[in-house]
Amino acid sequence: MAEQTMVEGSMPAVAGAPRAPAAPLVGIAVIVLVLALVPTAAQALGNPFLIKIATRIVIFSIAAVALNLVLGFGNLVSLAHAGLFGIGGYVLGIAAAQVDGEVSTMLLPATGELAILLPLAMVIAGLAAAAMGVVALRTSGAYFIMITLAFNQMLYYVFVALQQFGGEDGLQITASLTLFGRSASARVPFYYGCVAALAVVLVAMQRLVGSRFGVVLRAAAQNERRLTAIGIPPLAYKLAAFALSGALAGLAGALLAASQDFISPSDMSWVRSGDLVVMCVLGGMAYVTGPVIGACAFLVLEFVLSGWSVHWQLAFGGFIIAVVVTLRGGLMDLLRMATPGGRAP
């Protein structure tokens, strides 16, 4: 008895169309716990490098989770998030660089205090996202994707052109960064700070996706026409989601700059935007925690493959193609194969 009538508004063939809104808090707790154990494991294995790569994974997890708010739950394929990530990084980088007097601008404070810089990075990235969103969100589908890509490149080219901030070579951060006055440069405490940030972001995202706001966003992703017909114009919600998503990406960028003591335009190229999308799809766009799994898998694979051969991009590109062709629901779906389809709201 095949269903002949088309259900208008059903999701097109998007990899891993959103089903249940979120992983329960247990999933988040497990992830945070595993991440928190890394420094201990690193010490046991005598390999401090593990912490460095874990920091990178946590930071990109935050960025990917941020993107997934609009990508997985809002069905908005944004290729602008690396640009927003970069804005966060440069806010921190430029502000910190002013401490040693290498760089000077009226626009940002000269400080290395993370308690100021991290929120500042979020606010500025969020505003940039809102500005982009005002233009981009009035379009849809392919236009939206291409416009976000164009905006990403605009940001990239701007930072390449700004020689006073290092241009293409990037900006070195020599000032020491502090958190509430105490030094923030020790590797392990910084890592724990990043894990804490990720935990907060995950819990906040979980609440958000299940809230009334999240319902509107997800409804708009499925059937905008129906949403309008019951009386909710979706634009304001999409814009708010995009701005928030951008702010969190900016947070991740600032953390990256702090962890590397360096930020450059290559951290915000459109390829990086594509990488973030791959992380979300790989991990499972239907789940709040999916992108964390995806970021981990992506970065570990990138690290391992690049160690094997200088031509690792060939295999990596092939891997991405294989993922798109086969793994529609992402890795999280594999993990959830045991439990029947998630709870719908």
Place this chain on the structure above:
Amino acid sequence: MTAPLLQVQGLVKRFGGLIATNNLDLSVGHGETLALIGPNGAGKTSLIAQLQGDLAPNGGTITFDGRDITRAPAHRRARLGLARSFQISSVFPEFSLVGNVAVAVQARLGHSFRFFRDASRDRALTDPAREALDSVGLAGLERRAADVSHGERRQLELAMALAMRPRLLLLDEPMAGMGREDSARMMRLLEKLKASYAMLLVEHDMNAVFALADRVAVLVAGQTIATGTPGEVRNDAAVRAAYLGKR
């Protein structure tokens, strides 16, 4: 005599050289059920689209409950009490039935910039949603909208419309694509709703029209060529001449 709930006057819609709506007049009184019939190509779809706010007319006015809504966007009309169902089922496929209706409740309550409370456990949303589902006969069905049958999806749309506490229900072929049993069920449901809501019904099924409609408007070539009770319209010579469709 009180003003009608919905008043359409002199509505005009042109698509390039084609006139889809040609100086159309129409009204629906409070609590009245008006059926709109007409042959294919008569302009029913264009008219519905203009009533819903999907299409902007070139001339004429649409007044709802005393307010001019001719240029009002679709979501504003919904908030004013104009609820609709779509000709091709349009729901939120990934949400459960309760979830679908809850969105409509949420839209009516108007507080959607809430970020922390779990909406699926919000009784202020789910209780009215379950009530609406109950009244259309879909109580107790815990499934995703994409997984239910066509007939059930139609009922769901109706539940969503009711959750909006509308003044007027705009139903575009509510029984389209339904089998005999589903159609009969939908009919009984619509009969029940007649008591509480004004309805504008676009229909091809003449049995439904005669059973439900207080008045019938016949649309041919973008104009209403006859309006009256079902009996009057059936015997109208102009209608017989212009509209040979009987289903």
Place this chain on the structure above:
Amino acid sequence: MTTALLIEQGLNGLQLGVQLFLMAAGLTLVFGIMNMINLTHGSLFMVGAFLAATVLAKTGSFALALVVAVPATAAAGLVLEAVVLRRFYSRGHLDQVLVTFGLIMVINELTRMMWGPVPVPMPVPQLLSGAVTVYPGITYPSFRLAILGVGLLVAAGLYVVVVHTRVGMWVRAGASDRAIASAMGVNVSLVFSLVFAAGAALAGLAGIMAGPISAVQVGMGEPVLILALVVTVIGGIGSIKGALIAALLIGLADTFGRVLLPPALGSMIIFMMMAAILAWRPRGLFPVHG
């Protein structure tokens, strides 16, 4: 701004515009007709340049390089379409972005493996290595004028084909409504392949012409791709006329912007233009699908 500068930059702008048009034409057709976001278009640009540079190095003849590389790039496009991309016409845009993203990595790496990481030299052909007097006292490189000429010729040719031939009619029909075109007997699958191949050929040609004035290196296609996407969006997806007008507009705006404004602003100018135009017309200047 002196007259000399005005003319020189004006010609530069038109020349860039014409190159962008060659890229955008293929992109907008594939987009409009097959509803496919094809990010590998930049890779075809690169493949054309590399093939031509190699033929030129081996034979010393630019003409031969053209004659070999353009069809070869078209063929490469056909293979890509038949083997991979064809399966993605009905998949969502996200899937298309991802698969073409992966393909870019693969193609870039294969190119690096075959030609190495160092840019391949591609000298300007002897015949066109001089300069022409375009205005009393002002000369302009012959090669750039040739690019301008070729581009305008191609634009004219495309216009004739699309508007005045039966094949063009099929293409336009397919662009505005695939289902109806198919129902009317147009071999949709063949049209798709043809369009893809034509787009690839144009991209390859653009790459070959860009070779002597920029560097033939891995990754040369992506910056051009992005500009071409901007052109496509501004012009309206599916519209060749839109692509031409937008391309010339962008070419001139970018060129003059870089000359007149400080570097950071100059690089932003075309994106600001895009934002402004889209604010006014969200579907571009001449959208095909209304």
